[in-house]
Amino acid sequence: MTTVTASPGAGNRTVAGPGLPAGRVHIADRVLQKTAERAAADVIGVDAKNVHVEIVSARDTAAVRVTSPFPVPRLDDTEAVRRATPVLEAARAAQSELRSRLTRLFGREISRVDLTISGASAPQRKRVL
Structure with missing residues (x-):
């Protein structure tokens, strides 16, 4: 691996390898948590x-x-209930994704x-005026 030190006017920066800065990158736990929450919400659909x-x-x-609620179809929509993937199967797919x-x-x-399923989340019924 090649290590190159930047010129004196550019600061004390060392570059290790082809264009990669030496050292470590630390990301705050809160950033990882928020990123994971948004990714989980997107994957699960809540x-x-x-x-x-x-x-x-x-x-x-x-x-x-x-820990999240899990989306399920409205129980009065029999066709949607019939087409729905079983919750356990959908939860395993969500874990993997x-x-x-x-x-x-x-x-x-x-x-x-x-993944802990904390409840069910059914779509809201749309009101027609």
């Missing part, structure tokens, strides 16, 4: 304000605990995603 995330970090990996997405976003391995 409002981010109803999603709670806890992140347990180690050096190169993290485990994520997500969230693990992949967070690994990509955080740039580190997500060792596990624990």
Whole structure:
């Protein structure tokens, strides 16, 4: 690997490798938590304000605990209920997608995603005036 030191007028910056700065990047836990909450809300299909995330970090990996309501069709819409994916199957798919997405976003391995379903979220009935 090649290490290049910037010229004196550019500050004391060392570049390691082809265009990569030496050192570490630290991202505050709160930023990771908010990012994970929004990603989980997007993957699950609920409002981010109803999603709670806890992140347990180690050096190169993290485990994520997500608590969220889960979207279900309105029970009076029999056709939507018939077409709906079973909750357990949908939750497993959401866990897998969230693990992949967070690994990509955080740039580190997500060792596990624990998903706790805290309730059901049915779509609001639209009123016609």
